[in-house]
Amino acid sequence: MPPTPATAPPERVAAGRLILRRVQASDASAIAAAVSASLDHLRPWMPWATREAAERGNQLVRVAEADHNWESGLGFVYSVLTAEHGTLVGEIALHLRDSGQSVELGYWIAAGQARRGYATLAAEAMTSVALAMPGVTRVEIHVDAANAASAAVARKLGYRLDRIEERRPEAPGESGRLMVWLRDQAPGEDA
Numbered sequence: 795m796p797p798t799p800a801t802a803p804p805e806r807v808a809a810g811r812l813i814l815r816r817v818q819a820s821d822a823s824a825i826a827a828a829v830s831a832s833l834d835h836l837r838p839w840m841p842w843a844t845r846e847a848a849e850r851g852n853q854l855v856r857v858a859e860a861d862h863n864w865e866s867g868l869g870f871v872y873s874v875l876t877a878e879h880g881t882l883v884g885e886i887a888l889h890l891r892d893s894g895q896s897v898e899l900g901y902w903i904a905a906g907q908a909r910r911g912y913a914t915l916a917a918e919a920m921t922s923v924a925l926a927m928p929g930v931t932r933v934e935i936h937v938d939a940a941n942a943a944s945a946a947v948a949r950k951l952g953y954r955l956d957r958i959e960e961r962r963p964e965a966p967g968e969s970g971r972l973m974v975w976l977r978d979q980a981p982g983e984d985a
């Protein structure tokens with residue numbers, strides 16, 4: 795069973811230099827601007843990274859969908875903000891899979907903010923949040939085999955490569971070999 799809103803993750807998570815905060819309508823302009831400035835960086839890996847995604851109106855629709863999913867307990871999208879200035883640097887999301895036993899983590903960081911450790915920090919915090927959710931026993935990061943940066947994040951956080959699946963590429967940089975990285979609940983951690 796997916797978690798009810800009562801068992802949803804916290805809306806705000808402190809992660810060192812970052813704050814992860816439930817995405818909200820007032821983020822739409824900043825998300826659109828970050829996507830617009832990052833299209834070449836995102837397009838190889840993110841099928842949604844189009845010129846339309848760089849428009850505020852479309853981001854408002856996305857936030858409304860994220861709200862619906864949050865309230866339904868299906869998925870939880872966060873804006874990644876700097877703790878110091880509240881600058882939006884990307885997004886991270888938890889998607890419930892496998893009847894709520896598994897969480898898939900997805901993330902992107904704006905081109906101008908990359909290689910500062912932000913994805914690692916955000917994914918580390920969200921891994922702990924996911925594993926603390928009732929019923930969740932594992933967290934997965936799905937990464938195309940050609941996406942060295944995202945694989946580096948999973949590896950650095952102690953995820954293990956569980957398997958590689960063949961699939962049709964969905965974005966232009968993808969090889970069609972999907973790495974599934976896995977973190978299980980450590981013994982003694984809350985279920």
Ligand SMILES: CC(C)(COP(=O)(O)OP(=O)(O)OC[C@H]1O[C@@H](n2cnc3c(N)ncnc32)[C@H](O)[C@@H]1OP(=O)(O)O)[C@@H](O)C(=O)NCCC(=O)NCCS
Pocket residue numbers: 835836839840901902903904907908909910911912913914915936937938941942943944946947950
């Ligand atoms: C993948 C992504 C989120 C990484 O964000 P980031 O904030 O730059 O990552 P970090 O700074 O935490 O770096 C994590 C590791 O990745 C490595 N890395 C970052 N960019 C890299 C690149 N282009 N090539 C190879 N390694 C890279 C870093 O060196 C770092 O490892 P290190 O500390 O051992 O040096 C970002 O590049 C991105 O948004 N890419 C496009 C969208 C995407 O691929 N999302 C994930 C889909 S599965």
